[in-house]
Amino acid sequence: AQSVTQLDSQVPVFEEAPVELRCNYSSSVSVYLFWYVQYPNQGLQLLLKYLSGSTLVESINGFEAEFNKSQTSFHLRKPSVHISDTAEYFCAVSEPGGYQKVTFGTGTKLQVIP
Amino acid sequence: DVKVTQSSRYLVKRTGEKVFLECVQDMDHENMFWYRQDPGLGLRLIYFSYDVKMKEKGDIPEGYSVSREKKERFSLILESASTNQTSMYLCASSRQGPSTDTQYFGPGTRLTVL
Numbered sequence: 251a252q253s254v255t256q257l258d259s260q261v262p263v264f265e266e267a268p269v270e271l272r273c274n275y276s277s278s279v280s281v282y283l284f285w286y287v288q289y290p291n292q293g294l295q296l297l298l299k300y301l302s303g304s305t306l307v308e309s310i311n312g313f314e315a316e317f318n319k320s321q322t323s324f325h326l327r328k329p330s331v332h333i334s335d336t337a338e339y340f341c342a343v344s345e346p347g348g349y350q351k352v353t354f355g356t357g358t359k360l361q362v363i364p
Numbered sequence: 365d366v367k368v369t370q371s372s373r374y375l376v377k378r379t380g381e382k383v384f385l386e387c388v389q390d391m392d393h394e395n396m397f398w399y400r401q402d403p404g405l406g407l408r409l410i411y412f413s414y415d416v417k418m419k420e421k422g423d424i425p426e427g428y429s430v431s432r433e434k435k436e437r438f439s440l441i442l443e444s445a446s447t448n449q450t451s452m453y454l455c456a457s458s459r460q461g462p463s464t465d466t467q468y469f470g471p472g473t474r475l476t477v478l
Contacts, residue, residue, distance in 0.1 A: 259404065286469075293368070293454055293469030294407075340406060352467065354399075356406035 252277040252343050256355035263331055264363050271326040271358045273315075273341030283324040284342040284352070285315055294340060300324065311335075336362045367391070368470035370455055376476045383442040385473050387455030394460035396438035397467065398422075398430060401452040413438055414460065445477045 255274045263269045275281060282301050286294040298309040305317040315326045324341060341355040371386035389396065395414050399407040399422075409422030411430040419430050427449060431439045438457075442449055452474050456467040 256406075291471070293471045294456075294467075295469065296466045299466070351409070354407040356404055 252281065252345055252351075252353050254341050254343050254353055254355035256341055256358050258358050259356065260359045260361065262361045262363055265333055266330050268329050269327065269331050269335075269360065271339050271341075271360065273324045273326065273355060275322050275324065275341070275343045277322075277343060277345060279345050282344045282346070283315075283317060284344070285309075285313070285324075285326050286340045286342060286354075288338045288340065288357075290337070297326075297339070331360070331362050333362050333364060335360060368455055368457055368468050370453075370470040370473050372473050373471060374474050374476075376478065377442075377445050378478055379446060381442075381445050381477075383445050383475065383477075385440040385442075385453055385455075385475070387438045387440070387457075387470055388436055389438075389457040389468070390436065391457065391468070392435065393457035393468075394435070395458045395465075396432065397456040397458075398428075398438065398440045399454045399456065400424070401454055401472070407454065410440065445475075447477050449475065450477045451475060 253276045284299045285297040287297045288294045298307045300307050300317045308314045313328045338357045338359045340357045342352050344352045368389045377383050397412040398410045401407050408424050413419045413432040429441045452472050454472045455470040458465045458467045
């Protein structure tokens with residue numbers, strides 16, 4: 251069975267500083283990996299996803315994540331955060347086939363401090 | 365843009381009441397999902413549906429049922445609400461296909477059971 255671990259429940263960081271949100275997964279087969287973001291009082295929205303090909307994927311607002319198969323990780327990074335990045339970030343994993351059973355992590359709250 | 369709407373943002377019910385949470389999507393998506401979101405537990409799948417009148421149990425279906433009579437509408441039913449069902453409920457939809465498709469989320473319904 252697939253599972254996702256987000257070890258950090260909260261990450262405070264000063265504005266314009268870099269940030270890394272950690273995500274590790276376990277699965278017996280190849281996987282698809284996702285990062286979703288939830289801004290205050292909103293539903294989740296997709297930030298980026300890894301399906302195949304290049305192990306480095308990027309979002310339109312400056313976030314990137316790298317799929318590392320040997321370490322079973324998919325950490326999310328941004329070189330310089332903005333106040334508007336304050337949100338909760340969820341890592342998720344799914345396995346090919348089936349009816350899109352997606353397993354979500356417990357979430358990491360990113361708090362950007364002015 | 366895909367739009368997923370949920371009937372209520374906030375709902376307060378009494379123990380033992382029958383509760384209906386409604387979700388509507390406007391993008392002709394085949395798949396629809398109900399999750400509950402609790403602090404420290406992330407998102408947990410309650411039920412999902414991959415076609416009209418079809419449903420599959422998720423990870424925590426106990427105490428819940430669902431109904432999908434039309435493609436665009438997916439209802440979550442709490443037959444007899446209990447205090448441990450106080451939570452944020454999120455609905456999502458996606459296209460049919462492999463596990464690569466993005467899930468689109470509604471804004472959530474925060475349910476309090478007294």
